[in-house]
Amino acid sequence: MAEKSEGKKKLSMIVFSGTIDKLMPVGILASGAAAAGYEVNLFFTFWGLRNITKEGIRNQPAPIDKNYESMGPAMMAKMQEMKYPMWYQLIQQAKEVGEVKVYACSTTMEFFGIKREDLAEFVDDVVGVATFLDRAEGGIVLFV
Amino acid sequence: MAEKSEGKKKLSMIVFSGTIDKLMPVGILASGAAAAGYEVNLFFTFWGLRNITKEGIRNQPAPIDKNYESMGPAMMAKMQEMKYPMWYQLIQQAKEVGEVKVYACSTTMEFFGIKREDLAEFVDDVVGVATFLDRAEGGIVLFV
Amino acid sequence: MAEKSEGKKKLSMIVFSGTIDKLMPVGILASGAAAAGYEVNLFFTFWGLRNITKEGIRNQPAPIDKNYESMGPAMMAKMQEMKYPMWYQLIQQAKEVGEVKVYACSTTMEFFGIKREDLAEFVDDVVGVATFLDRAEGGIVLFV
Numbered sequence A, B, C: 001m002a003e004k005s006e007g008k009k010k011l012s013m014i015v016f017s018g019t020i021d022k023l024m025p026v027g028i029l030a031s032g033a034a035a036a037g038y039e040v041n042l043f044f045t046f047w048g049l050r051n052i053t054k055e056g057i058r059n060q061p062a063p064i065d066k067n068y069e070s071m072g073p074a075m076m077a078k079m080q081e082m083k084y085p086m087w088y089q090l091i092q093q094a095k096e097v098g099e100v101k102v103y104a105c106s107t108t109m110e111f112f113g114i115k116r117e118d119l120a121e122f123v124d125d126v127v128g129v130a131t132f133l134d135r136a137e138g139g140i141v142l143f144v
Helices: A020-035 A046-052 A054-058 A072-081 A087-097 A106-112 A129-136 B020-035 B046-052 B054-058 B072-081 B087-097 B106-112 B129-136 C020-035 C046-052 C054-058 C072-081 C087-097 C106-112 C129-136
Strands: A010-015 A039-044 A100-105 A125-127 A140-143 B010-015 B039-044 B100-105 B125-127 B140-143 C010-015 C039-044 C100-105 C125-127 C140-143
Touching: A010 A020, A010 A129, A020 A039, A020 A072, A020 A087, A020 B046, A020 B129, A039 A046, A039 A129, A046 A054, A046 A100, A046 A106, A046 C020, A072 B106, A087 A100, A100 A106, A100 A129, A106 A125, A106 C072, A125 A129, A129 C020, A140 B140, A140 C140, B010 B020, B010 B129, B020 B039, B020 B072, B020 B087, B020 C046, B020 C129, B039 B046, B039 B129, B046 B054, B046 B100, B046 B106, B072 C106, B087 B100, B100 B106, B100 B129, B106 B125, B125 B129, B140 C140, C010 C020, C010 C129, C020 C039, C020 C072, C020 C087, C039 C046, C039 C129, C046 C054, C046 C100, C046 C106, C087 C100, C100 C106, C100 C129, C106 C125, C125 C129
Parallel strands: A010 A039, A010 A140, A039 A100, A100 A125, B010 B039, B010 B140, B039 B100, B100 B125, C010 C039, C010 C140, C039 C100, C100 C125
Antiparallel strands: none
């Protein structure tokens, strides 16, 4: 509604968490925002980063947050019944319809000994905090 | 201090979490922001959504985050001693003093099979991601 | 790159969490942002607040999030091997290079019975929600 005259709307997420229940909203928000014309920037860091390695993708779905373990299986079953895409499929689809960038945190890669070639195909670049903040500047920024 | 000339200040929260220790700051932030003249938008999704059903309200307080179980009882006891309102009472009070809207996430309602009539009285509307982002645009947005 | 003409860039964080894996990104983001010329505001509340007491600093590192306990020791060992500073050292260093303010949440201090003299040296002030929102207004704001 309130179209900003100074440029495109922007949604950026710092994806810190590595549980499936947090990764799903990342995919849903990225997908919904891209479809609505937002530029989307995703910065995977800490536990989030492990999920965008090739091995991380093979091991999906990631575990559910221990706080919600009792409710998790029902939700996951419903998602499968609805044939709802997984979070990384939502991101891949979002990249096809809009301007969506996926960044891996350079500091976390050092902490975990992860190399560039270990990262999934849909990762666009390896960047540090300052670069990410620069890309995120002026839009909505969430820490997930 | 730095009053924005282009309109009202705005605080929006994506309430993803369902533990009492995260719901309390949602209520406190909503209440403090509304009293300070902010427009407040709350978008309950995933584990957060279960807390704004009629049944969810009856079952308060929600469990405390497992990471802080050892400190939880002391904090809850102190809150009761102070007669500090519960998070949903803070939201209800905030709605009386300011412009506070409570939204339920349409996608999560499908995941959990929750119907509109299951939602608590203070829920204003059921919306999707794009609508929420549009309402949140231009203000502070937190993922809780 | 896109230097805002209307003033300094700003990063504010509501530090709710008290696990070491969330405190580290707070330190890294504060440090990276300060070095890049951002004004940084940190508002420690709830479980986060306990970590900026004198006793909290003595008890570092705080426990790791239970969801990531299996991966925690490897990451912590790597950080030590890299001689990576602890989160509060990153904040102290950031305060030397840039405009970094550390605030303690007044409401949480009441909940936990924490007094001003219990707080660590690098805490600048005790403030409420409305004051913090006012300081954060117009920049990136994260809930960690």
